[in-house]
Amino acid sequence: MSLTRSPAAAAALLGLACVAYAGCYSADAGQAPTAASADPPPAVGPAPLRRLSNVEYLNALRDLFPAPDLVLPPLPGDVPVAGFENAAEAQQASDVRVARYEAIANQYAEAVTARLVDVGALVGCADWATDELAAQCAEAFLTRTGRRVFRRPLTGAEKERFSTRFLAWRSAIDFSGAVQLTLSAMLQSPQFLYRAEPLPHDAAARAIVPVPPFALASRLSFFLWESTPDDTLLDAAELGHLQTDAELRAQAERMLRDPRARRTLWGFHRQWLGLDRILLDEHTQRTTEVDPAWTASTPGSAAKESQLFVENVLFQGGSFRDLFTSRRAWVNGDMARVYGLPAPADANAWTETTLPAGERAGLFTRAAFLAGFSHRGATSPPVRGNGIQLRLLCQLPVSPPPGVDLSQPAAAPNDGPKTNRALFEDRTRPAACQSCHTGLNGFGFGLEKYDAAGHFHTTESGLPIDARGTIHGTDVDGAFDGGVELSLALAGSAVVHHCATERLVRFALGRAPVDAEQSAVDALAKRFTESGGDLRALLLAVTTSSTFRMQRGEAP
């Protein structure tokens, strides 16, 4: 059972579980290969049809066709659920999306067949001058490029369909034209745009079966790379080398060493913690009182600083704990200024440095979070507190009751100066506010020494800033003073580790874990906590879990 779930939510989930569970492991599942011996029932959920998220789609295209540098029309945004852009439940085709897929497919197909030498490389043939040779080369093209695009070998029927079209297009135009049009069609096909994991024909509805090898290869690559499998991974699937724990582990370890793993390390944390909130329009400006030197490029620098921190720390063997405690940083001129460091010789270059002790430690004391969860002219302790509760602790969202005043409080003209903290204390003093604001302010007040641009300061309007806060709703509840102490406390929290685990599983599956999977999530979280935040071990553990490797069929 999750540490963070409220009793009401638990009851609601339990209710849900009864429905979801009925029949999912009953007599009709008896034919499933693993069901007969498994006891207790394996932690397995449904495998909804997943469309590639925009990030996954664009990564896949770039990985498949590294050469062309194309300016693509924007895709309609993915609809995030709990921050994650790959949620199957929110994916719905639309005319805009279909039109964009067509445009992008045409652009790519045209660009990568522009030169004959490129066509030869795609096809794996050099001579297609005669009808006979052209037919052979078409076959070679579908075998070679088809497997990479569809992430599995084409079936006989697929090959026949596409080669019929191919040869017709060749007659109408020419061989290169046929490659171009066939590739465009493949890039618009569901085999590329979606990740279907159909059950074997002989499996009963709701049966629990292993995810087939090529689908598992895709699960691995979209989880660990946010992109399509490479040839090595497809070869492993083809040879049946993704079956044992050791085999899966070996692949996953290889993939985590690949630079493409940086994408997931950043992509997961960006979506989970909202580290790209800083890129929203509202953050392109800061008032001159907050930061006269803030420019439209500062938010991009702040996001990039977070990205470099997360990627470098984790890719170089750092732990989840380091994300809360490390003072390592990669800064450019913009960020050096925000952190009060000497200006670098080259303002555009990113160089590694160490942030001042006592001021900074990890993500929650840095600009992307601190400014991204602030307003243009002032901090909002509740907004920061809510960011921590909702994202880092996986608490259910609370909304202000209807009609309350959500504006930024300001000191009355005759009152003399007040700190932002004092103004929020006044505003949220009523008992009705306190039920939520005790927790929200407890976190937010502790971060008040960071202003709305992320600068560290100790006085405000000539008054000393009180950054004492209190942690509520965790296993590390208690008082702290300032962001460094807060980060240190949260770094050791089992609730935080559980939340990270649950969100990582969500990210891996494109859906929230179902009730049958909760105990597995709990176990993963426990090991993650006990490992001191070994994120690499957690990623490996997820890939070898039954939740990841098995699937349950939908009701027909």
Added chain:
Amino acid sequence: MSLRRRQLLQALGVGAASTLLKGSIARAGGTRAPPRVVLYVQPHGHLPRTWTMDVPGGPSDRVAERALVGLAPEEFSPTLRPLHPFRDRLLAIEGLSHTSALADIAAVMRTGGDLNNHQIGVADVLTGDRALQRQGTYCTGGARTIDQELAVRLAAPGRFDSRVYGSDYIPNSVVSPFSYLGAGKATPMVQDPRTAFADLLGYTPPKAAPTSRAELLRGMRGSVLDTAAREYELLAPQLGAEGRQKLEDHRALVRELEVSLGSLGAVPKCELTFDGSGHTVRQFMRLVRLAFACDLTRVVAFQAPVPQCPELGYPADATFHGYAHASIAGATSCGQTFTPTAEKAMIDLDVWHASHVAYLLQQLDSVVEGDGTLLDHTVVVWLTELATGTHEHNDAHVLLAGGCNGFFDTGRYVRYPRNQPNPLANKPRTGPAHNRLLVSLMQAMGQPDTTFGMTDAVAADGTPLSFRGPLTELLRRA
């Protein structure tokens, strides 16, 4: 669609320059022009004081109305004044209530869930229905919105079912978009006018008799789409119900695009040129004219932006959201005190939107179609997700313009009495539910519906509330 392709098309003569758009539909044989709808949704509510107009001698317990046609500009309210030139085509409606949102709030207060007024407001305004409460995150639209329902009903090859344009309300924040394909599924919105134009251009047919290799390749666009569509047809049956539906939806859209390429050839040639001058809102308003004139869609939802404060001469550290809370004298937004600056800001914001709406009307009125103009055959609906800046859901004021082929009886200001009990306790009495406006719009667009979204609710005092039937006072009497 790439810039390159657009240039290619223009080189092919598809986009020859023309300043005057000639209506392409009504010219084709004098048939009755089809109805169209534009929803212009403004965030943060209207300021009632400067939106409303007096109805001299009008009763307060019954529907009261006033003719607009004979009024001078200064007799119009400040907010509606920019629309004065179109007064014979306006139907100003005072006093509707987002009662379905109030009923939703009443229900969520009992069961628990996300009660953010913005979330509930955006979820309700075009659905007239309850928000979707989601596990572990904020609530969002809980049903298909009216623009998307009309899109489905009016779907035909050769045009987009609908176009959804605009700006993120508060991008990537807790607040969701206004238009939904279905519960929890936001309709993609095109935010860049140039891209929106490229989309419209993407529906133009390839040349009939290709001569170059590039044209030959382009001429195969339909067969490439057909190839892809067949893959959806073959894969879908192998999946469970949910996945099958997803693929079938996708397939239908691919087929639609494919069919469109061929069928547009039958439509009289229509000029497609892009004008990137002026405010983004105005660029979009011109695209609406273009899309309607070329019959590339009949339904547009526009999510109007919230300007940054300096754009309207207010300080950079202020926000219109902040002003909204303090904009009504005497109203308490839980402790928020009224400031004259906030009121002025919200008046300016309303007038800013009014001028954009007026620009849209001007655009539509510039296209001659049949016996009138495009505006006569369209209904433009200017509405807000929250009724007032103080985040209330009652006292919503809506402007209709255009009449939609004479369906609405325009040239009038109609005031509804606030005599219905509120679903929330200790809240003022309200006017009729805006669900009935949505019903009226469905009927204006030729649909037989007598309900939209929520059909009934119960007031806090136990009185049953009905949201059924159109607002008959708005309709032209037979």
